[in-house]
Amino acid sequence: MGRGSSNHTIILIFVVVLLAQLDAALVHGQATRVGFYSKTCPRVESIVRSTVQTHFRSNLTIAPGLLRMHFHDCFVHGCDASILIDGANTEKTAPPNSLLRGYEVIDDAKAKLEAACPGVVSCADILALAARDSVFVTKGSSWQVPTGRRDGRISLASDTSNLPGFRDSVDVQKQKFAEKGLDTKDLVALVGGHTIGTAACQFFRYRLYNFTTSGNDADPTIDPTFLPQLRALCPQNDDGTRRVGLDTGSQNRFDSSFFNNLRNSHGVLESDQKLWIDASTRTFVQRFLGVRGFSVEFGRSMVKMSNVDVKTGTEGEIRKICSAIN
Structure with a gap:
């Protein structure tokens, strides 16, 4: 085979690989790009x-x-x-x-x-x-x-x-994330978004009272020294609308203390605390105890999630107002 034929073969292989990568990117929603509006709406x-x-x-x-x-x-x-x-x-x-x-x-x-x-x-x-x-x-x-x-x-x-639920087991959580192309590391990183914000008592009060219907018992995975604090914030006779920080002591700051709380059995939602109990997710909780490691992985997982099944090109529409279809 001559050098010309060899070069053509190499070029053909390169084009095939490039097209395959492009197809894969489109399938996984990677048709988005940084700076998409750089000319059409730079601000x-x-x-x-x-x-x-x-x-x-x-x-x-x-x-x-x-x-x-x-x-x-x-x-x-x-x-x-x-x-x-x-x-x-x-x-x-x-x-x-x-x-x-x-x-x-x-x-x-x-x-x-x-x-x-x-x-x-x-x-x-x-x-x-x-x-x-x-x-x-x-x-x-x-x-x-x-x-x-x-x-x-x-x-x-x-x-x-x-949508992931507050009572989901780790296996169910992993399955729901996997269906969106997100792995276990993505799961733990994205749940780490609970480092800011609150949850209504109705979503976790069952963990504080009569957890096993055998008396005034609580979920045994809650730290006994943390239980009185949660019960004071969510009384048994409350209507459930009171709200409690998901990251105790740091609910308004995006940091890694959420994972420290899981390690200390201070998780508020049952589904969150299970990330420490299950060995497959505990590995990542431990990795994210450091602020820098968590923040980097959170950004990566957010980009990955934000490209799930996106509509691009001629799909969908550009709404004139966000609350109504054109």
Whole structure:
């Protein structure tokens, strides 16, 4: 075989490999890219960040609300802002989403972006950027967010059944994450987002009283010295709406103390505490006890999750307002 034929063969192999990588990228939602709006709406990131900062100054619950909203959005139909759509029986009305907060921040950012560059920036991208900025304003690390998502047109409350639940075993949690292409490390890192925010007593009070229906007993995985504190915050006769920090002592700061609390049996949600009990997830909890290790992996897992089943190109639409399909 001559040198020319050999070169052509090498080039052909390179093209085939490149096309295969491109196909794989599209399948895994990697058609997004950093700087997607660099020419069409260059101020998009600064507008979203300043909007998040403004709302956060007057309401600290905005940050964990936006972070969780993005998470809940990505687990249903992919990261397509379907959680933002108003209406009867939409995702927003489903029980797992009933207490989410921060919708007004997305609406505010969208209005500003429509004024600056109408019809260009998707609500899905705004939500992805706002989730990143929520970590930033709570003193966490920042990361580059690939953009280019388009908005979905379907939002059904019945499709939220695959969202991770507060009673899920580790095996169930791993299965739900694996269905989205996320591994065990991603699971532990992303649950680490609970380092900011609170949970209503209704989601964990069963752990504090009559856990086994044999008396006034509690979940034995709760540190006995921590139990009185939780019971004081969530009395047995309370209606369940009181809220308790998921990361005791550091609920407004994005750091690794959440994992220290799991190690000390101070996890508030049963599903969170199980990450320390199960050997397969404890390995990663131990790894994330250091602030730097956790912040780096959290950013990576967020980028990975934010590309789950995204709509790009001609799929979906760019909504004019985030709460309604065009």
